[in-house]
Amino acid sequence: xxxxxxxxxxxxxxxxxxxxxxxxGVAPGVPVSAQRAGPPTPKAWSLTLAVAPVFAPAWQGSRxxxxxxxxxxxxxxxxxxxxxxxxxxxxNMVNRDGWKLGPLVKLRFGRRESTGxxxxxxxxxxxxxxxMGDVDLAGEVGGFAQWSFAQRKGRVRAExxxxxxxxxxxxxxxxxxxxDRFGKPTAPWVWSAGLRSTFAGRDYVQTYFGVTxxxxxxxxxxxxxxxxxxxxxxxxxxxTKPLGRGGRDGAVTVFAGYDRLADAAADSSLIVQRGKRDQxxxxxSYGYRFSWx
Numbered sequence: 001x002x003x004x005x006x007x008x009x010x011x012x013x014x015x016x017x018x019x020x021x022x023x024x025g026v027a028p029g030v031p032v033s034a035q036r037a038g039p040p041t042p043k044a045w046s047l048t049l050a051v052a053p054v055f056a057p058a059w060q061g062s063r064x065x066x067x068x069x070x071x072x073x074x075x076x077x078x079x080x081x082x083x084x085x086x087x088x089x090x091x092n093m094v095n096r097d098g099w100k101l102g103p104l105v106k107l108r109f110g111r112r113e114s115t116g117x118x119x120x121x122x123x124x125x126x127x128x129x130x131x132m133g134d135v136d137l138a139g140e141v142g143g144f145a146q147w148s149f150a151q152r153k154g155r156v157r158a159e160x161x162x163x164x165x166x167x168x169x170x171x172x173x174x175x176x177x178x179x180d181r182f183g184k185p186t187a188p189w190v191w192s193a194g195l196r197s198t199f200a201g202r203d204y205v206q207t208y209f210g211v212t213x214x215x216x217x218x219x220x221x222x223x224x225x226x227x228x229x230x231x232x233x234x235x236x237x238x239x240t241k242p243l244g245r246g247g248r249d250g251a252v253t254v255f256a257g258y259d260r261l262a263d264a265a266a267d268s269s270l271i272v273q274r275g276k277r278d279q280x281x282x283x284x285s286y287g288y289r290f291s292w293x
Contacts, residue, residue: 043291048074048084050287058116058126060208060232061261061268061275066117066124072287090144100146104159110166111135111208128274131218135207138166154178169204169228173197187247190240200264201228209268222269234259234279250288257281 050072058066074084083089088106109118113132115125142161148154159173177194205226216223238255259279266277 044078044293046074046076046289046291048072048287048289050074050285052283052285053122054281054283056281056283057279058121058124059111059129060279061265061271061277062116062126062128063274063276064116064124064126064128066115066126067122068118068120069122070120072285088140098148098152100144100148102144104142104144104161106140106161108138108140108163108166110137128270132211132215132270136166138163140164140171153180163204167204167207169207170201171204172199174199186245187242191238193235193237195233195235197233198231199229200231202226204228205231205264209265209270211269221273224268224270226268227264229264230262231265232259232261232279250286253285253287255283255285
């Protein structure tokens with residue numbers, strides 16, 4: 001097995017897209033552009049092992065911060081099939097002229113009412129969800145379309161997925177990002193910046209932001225019947241430094257993200273009384289990539 005450096009990786013979550021929340025998706029603050037920056041490996045198979053401490057809201061819309069440590073295990077076969085916790089399992093069914101299109105399956109972590117956190121919560125959390133009940137792990141199946149331009153420095157991507165399990169709503173993510181390099185050619189710094197928006201159907205928004213009559217009795221919150229629409233918009237950025245000559249010792253990435261909940265989520269009595277619209281996250285990651293034929 002030949003070991004190759006990881007020039008850029010999930011600090012991406014995410015979240016996500018930054019991704020929206022620790023408990024409701026991949027790690028927030030993880031810019032997608034940073035996850036895929038750098039040239040593809042020439043080997044057929046590549047395996048990335050990384051770890052990313054993330055300080056972010058305990059749940060999407062929370063006013064309480066929490067520290068989680070996310071594992072990032074990525075397996076790729078050429079530039080055709082990919083699998084990871086933040087990106088899911090996908091196939092570049094169409095891969096030409098800067099375009100990638102194909103099917104996609106993702107996981108969305110559950111949300112615990114006791115802490116608000118995901119399974120990767122280390123410390124912190126929130127008691128604001130007590131009485132709301134747990135939200136189970138959800139699967140999401142759908143497809144994606146991506147266009148890269150300017151020698152792959154720029155990228156626009158759209159995903160549409162149907163949920164099952166923890167929620168049964170439709171979710172759509174739209175991202176636009178730009179990444180570039182500077183410094184020594186043998187070990188360049190990689191920076192990236194991006195914008196994103198998440199849209200969702202009523203079933204999704206009701207699951208994570210709605211307040212039923214039973215939940216209202218348990219929490220004292222007013223009933224809130226959610227509608228679908230724009231859930232959040234955000235921005236993220238990252239800076240990656242390869243370690244060792246040519247990045248032979250892996251890479252370290254620092255990243256940050258900001259998301260603002262839109263009215264579909266922010267008008268919920270849960271957010272109005274126990275949360276906040278503005279969501280900030282920051283994190284650090286280290287990773288290494290192996291490759292073989």
